[in-house]
Amino acid sequence: MAGKPSLPLVLTEAEQRTLQGWxxxxxTAQGLAQRARIVLMRADDRTNKSVAAELGISRDTVGRWRNRFVRHRCAGLSDEPRLGAPRTISDAQVEEVVVRTLEEVPEGATHWSKRELAKR
Incomplete structure (x- = not known):
């Protein structure tokens, strides 16, 4: 059974470097890293079936991310906003908390508590 003809997948050098980095x-978030691997493997003319078998995912998943990349390039691999309440903190605030918890240790403690982070 033949599948639908797919759009050509050709990577620029910059896209190749970006995807390899991810x-x-x-x-890198594991979802984004897996999507980058899918696109890189498919760019090497591998089939959805072989990529899916190697990564332990479904062929539909491989096809979905390949097609999203072809349509939207690297921007198509990022997560889309989800339904629910709007966010109450900005990306900058999230980044600040992550950097602080990974790179600093609070005085007189071995790790950050939620309350100590909130005070700061």
């Missing part, structure tokens, strides 16, 4: 960086 796929190999330890601090």
């Amino acid at each position: 796929a190999s960086r330890r601090r």
Whole structure:
């Protein structure tokens, strides 16, 4: 059974570097890293079936992310906003908390507590 013809997937050098960085960086969100691996593997002319088998995911998932990349390029691999209440904190505030917890230790303690972070 033949599938639908797919749009060509050709990566620029910049896209290749970006995707390889996302796929190999330890601090990249795992969902984004997996999507980058999917696109890189599909760009090497591998089939959805072989990519899915190697990554332990479904062929539909491989096809979905490949097609989103072809339509929207790297921006298509990021998570879309989800339904629910609007966010009450900004991305900058989230980044500040993450950086503080990873790079600083509070005085007289071994790790941050929620209350100590909130005070700061």
